[in-house]
Amino acid sequence: MNDQKPSLTDVRERIDHIDQQIQSLISERANWAREVAKVKGEGLSAIDYYRPEREAHVLRMVVDRNQGPLTDAEMVRLFREIMSSCLAQEDPLKIGFLGPEGTFSEQAVRKHFGHAAYGLPLGSIEEVFQEVVAGNADFGVVPVENSGQGMIQITLDMFLSSEARICGEVELRVHQCLLSRTGRLEDIKRVYSHPQSLQQCKTWLRINLPWAERIPVTSNAEAARLARHADDAAAIAGQSAGHVYGLKTVGEAIEDRADNTTRFLVIGRKLFPPSGNDRTSLLVTVNDKPGALYDVLSPLARHGISLNRIESRPSHDGKWQYAFFIDVSGHSADTPIKEALVEMEASLADLRVLGSYPVALP
């Protein structure tokens, strides 16, 4: 019996052969994606070819087929990149996000749209909404919720005045790093970061840097940009911001909660059809009267619709008027949701479907 291990050359030959097959299949797939584009109509722009519901369906099949050794998230990432390149054959999508480069928002853009999309770094969450509504960006990616800190109010409030629709969600595991020019903890007198990130690392800072001043800034990448100008400053930001701004890592995964995850919304200008596993976001405005919240929730219960989350904000329209942001399971084209919406409309001051979109993939 020959139980000799294959040589390195043998194994590499096998890998070369597999790569050749993968490459020719990717090219074949890209040709078929062009065929699909022809069916949709030639000469359209990228946004007209983009189908988030189909992409979600393709990626769920990838997860179902996956037998390891790569994780579901890795497989999804690879296929996402293939689809991203297939779509960008005509003209890449333009995606607005809270810049500068190196923010977690940019990581969320890459996770959802891949690297063939064009990222447009913007100065604020408000600007992301404005550029999407004005048509200067095809889509935008904005943070909406953190597993430790809850909802991001500015994003919710933008929906009160903006026409933007929700067409997707992305969940990103957020690992915070302490980054500085010298890489030495004892040099640090000031720590810059986004207020949310300072909050996420409160305990670590109290134990390891009790003497340092904490300075809130507009984004983590902005913090990294500021930290590169002084030896006594540091930034809390993602590792990628450290690479972009040439900083050394003083501490890694310094977030207080091990499951620190941020949920982002993909915003656009239109609604998309069902993908088979969707969520619907509603914005309802209620008057200050007895049983107002009951009128919102009872139609959902009657039609067997699962409530995923509910958040209230003061409405911009009138004193003591409240807006509720409600996420439910299902698509607004599904009969139970359609029927519940008709019943809700009858008793509410205002009801808007912000969007129905595929549930986040790994």
Ligand SMILES: O=C(O)C(=O)C[C@]1(C(=O)O)C=C[C@@H](O)C=C1
């Ligand atoms: O199936 C389609 O509609 C395609 O355009 C093909 C494809 C893909 O590569 O699978 C590309 C872009 C779309 O966003 C969805 C899927």
